[in-house]
Amino acid sequence: MSLQSLPGAVAKKEPVAEMRSAKISESAVRRLSLYLRLLQEADSLGQETISSEELADRAGTTAAQVRKDLSLFGSFGKRGLGYAVSELLQEIREILGLNRSWRVALVGAGKIGSALITYRNFRTRGFHIEAVFDTDPDKVGKRWGTQTILDDTEMGSVLAGKRIEIAVIAVPADAAQGVVDRVVASGVSAILNFAPVRLRVPKGVSLRNVDMVVEMEGLAFALTSTER
Amino acid sequence: MSLQSLPGAVAKKEPVAEMRSAKISESAVRRLSLYLRLLQEADSLGQETISSEELADRAGTTAAQVRKDLSLFGSFGKRGLGYAVSELLQEIREILGLNRSWRVALVGAGKIGSALITYRNFRTRGFHIEAVFDTDPDKVGKRWGTQTILDDTEMGSVLAGKRIEIAVIAVPADAAQGVVDRVVASGVSAILNFAPVRLRVPKGVSLRNVDMVVEMEGLAFALTSTER
DNA sequence: TCGTGTGAACGAATTCACAGCG
């Protein structure tokens, strides 16, 4: 990609995007996403350099963990100094694939969908919702943010036509698997699922679940086992 | 607790709630929550018994994993047969602390809060939202579901007065830490956070984060590293 | 015989500790 086009960047040790795909753990990726956010904060406050320890403190992890995570992708720091905030920022954006925008569709125009579509962080991070679907005839045709709600029956063709890459599933649990199957058939290979079900996806399709009940039950367990 | 007061329960091998608190991993708890949901489905379909393998298939894990998870809390199966659905169901409810209801407060009456308060699964699982707070004078006093939105300034006294156990934080990122500090000061010791920040909580307070941007960035990473 | 329960083996992720570079 356009890395060597930056004349000042020649000293960089690893070309990042070309790294051998040594399987990176999901938790490492989560932390990178978190580091990115913290770096953006630091950057907007004018901070120029940051140590693994400071980043770790803010992220709630250890300095060694931060360095290990980053070392999976290259050597971005300066020994004795730390990391250049804006540079590391850019590296992580590159690693996560955030230097481009992503075409997202939202399936299910209910409350959760509504929360998502108005969520500013989404758009500013490059996730563009380019289609919204629902089955409810009362909703179809209504405007939602910048989008008009489309009928569920149009989903397949629209997803394919717009070359949607990520689908957000915000439909009732019993409808979710059906939606996923159709969405995958239309070429989508990443899914964020809000329905409280375990979805099956073919190999090669990435799936993340956001399950509020599971989280609440985890809290209930923690409270239960702490008491006494 | 009132365990040995149940005369019929003597044959049970492990008293569950009295187990040594051998630290249970968060992922194990997540899976238990998932098993519970699957068992409820099976139960409502009239299925009487289930093997670790069947449960594993539905949960997307392995039979050994299911057995290990359950064995952390006792021996609930019958060799050669599997598990009695309704019995295991009840055991897991007991383990997770779901045989009682939990007093929950929602802080932030925005879109996410709105999604939560209308979310049926919440109430049916025993999580009762007993107070809703917001700072916006236009919202305060309005009815939301069964609740009237209360002013943020009342939060401390109401949380303490109602003996709220779990707080759901659905406020903007820059307000979240302040809210958490006050919530904790009012005796809440479990928090579900929807704000995109890393919150600091004192030891003894449980915290779970739901961070949609992190999940989306994880998907972006997966798509980026798969392509080519 | 079948499927659980579990020690033992394995593998993954985190932490340690230090060599090496700026």
Added chain:
DNA sequence: CGCTGTGAATTCGTTCACACGA
């Protein structure tokens, strides 16, 4: 001298494999 980058040590979680009981 300070802080990164990284092998080595360790901890944690998962999988294996089989003895045992219904």
